[in-house]
Amino acid sequence: MKVLILGGHGTLGTAIVKELNKSKKEYEIITAGRKSGDVQVDMTSKESIEAMFKKIGNVDHIVVAAGSAAIKPIEELTQEDIMFSINNKMLGQVNIVLIGMSFVNENGSITLITGKAKDEPIKEGTMLALTNGAVMAFAKAAACDIKKNIRINSISPSVFDESLELYGDYFKDVKPVPVEKAAIAFVNVIENDTNGEEIKVY
Template identity: 45%
Template sequence: MRIIVVGGNGTIGKAVVDVLKAENHEVITAGRTSGDLSVDMTSPESIEAMFQKLGAVDAIVSTAGAAKKVNVEKMTPKDLHLAVESKLLGQINLALIGQNYLRRGGSITLTTGIMKDDPIANGASSAMANGGVAAFVKAAAVDFTRGIRINCVSPNVLEESYDRLKDSFKGFVPVPASRVAAAFLKSVAGCQTGQEYQVYH
């Protein structure tokens, strides 16, 4: 399969790229500052330009999307804007635009996260975006034709990132990026649709 991985140079993205290449898939990476192609997920025009350069693919994977950590009592609409434009609308626009470049039987896999189910301090904007993506995936799966599937993966905090993030995730048991990557492989190579694969343990 020919697969585009947006965010392919991040911690999860690299693990996903590795597991897909191990299955002998052709993998193209994209990101704002690194990758085979350049894309700004906050810009529908940038997403369209990326796909025009890329051409037809069998699978679209997103391991990208940013959000600002801020206490809700101090949060402003501007603070929320990053999560809405990047993690939520960025990924949804990737699916909406990308569907036009998917071959029959293709798949889309987006990323959510544990904070929507297991909240942490200052994580409301991330939780909001994660929940929105998960709801979109569940509903969009009903509409897609041509055998197109859509799922999302919801990772726990990663072992690889835990030292840096442990103050925010006290008591959480981190998971290795390889476990999360296996869920992405399940989405890409499997047959299910409308699913959220939670990698929490």
Template identity: 35%
Template sequence: MTILVIGATGTIGSAICDSLESEHDVIRVARTSGDIRVDIESPESIRDMYEEAGSFDAVASAAGNAAFNPLDELSEDDFGLSIQSKLMGQVNLVRYGLPYLDNPRQGSFTLVSGILSQHPMPGSAAISMVNAGIEGFIRAAALDTPDGVRVNAVSPPWVSETLEEMGEDPSDGVPAAVVAKAYADSITGSASGEVLDPRDYA
């Protein structure tokens, strides 16, 4: 199986690649390095990425930026970035990727949302909004894709490695390797239109 991992140089993306590459052909995709480069904020860059990659069986996305600030400090640009990057960037991975599936009636797309969609906190208005938007999108998109083409999202809680980098207790999070298990299940399983919680794989 040929799998494009978007955001492959990040903490979660690297763990996804590590978990899959022993059994699959993994193409590492990131903004500034990797086998292929992409800026998911740019529709043209996404199209170019797919042209360069050619056909594939699955896309796993661990990419997208969103602003985190109190509501009264979030600007139009903050909301615009959050929508253009994490939300529409990933929506466009599905929209533009469908014609490149190796088998047009098989394959999968796995996007990333996050726990703040269901459990917001102060400062998360923009990121909670786009995370919830991703989850709504995959549920609806799964109804419109060709039979056999699956669309899911993984909703990570706090990741242990990220907490450690922030000087927080990593035991309050889930290791990136566990988050990668949810991606692997989405890619190789049968679910579609589902939001997978990595805590179920711990």
């Protein structure tokens, strides 16, 4: 089974690679990032995503463990912040599905990433909420609409213990989870029949 992991060298991506390597099933893992990874891609660019799939060919599963949104007080949000967030965390993942679905083998899957800030508002988190909510709704609807036999799901983790140093100030009242727990959820989605679901890791 060939698995493409966008952001495979980040905090979450590294944990997903580790869990896949622990599985009884055998996976050929391809990691992708703008600078890191086996293959380079900028998921904010449709052309870059197309070029990556032309290079690697078909896969069985796609996992997204990348995507950013602005964290800023609502009063200070600029059009640039909004467009950055939409292009990155939201449109990046939408295009991974729209372009990637032709390159996923039958019975394969695509798993997107959202986050708890859409369910439990955090300080300065409107762009996280906007993009996470959009990706979750898109994944559910896409799973119903797609004609090819591919499963589409999204995973919404809480902030990771491992990321508290970076984001802890914004998630003060939110219970963190170990990144391993989120990574296990990704592997479960790949290995089970889950389709059109949002899996919360809170």
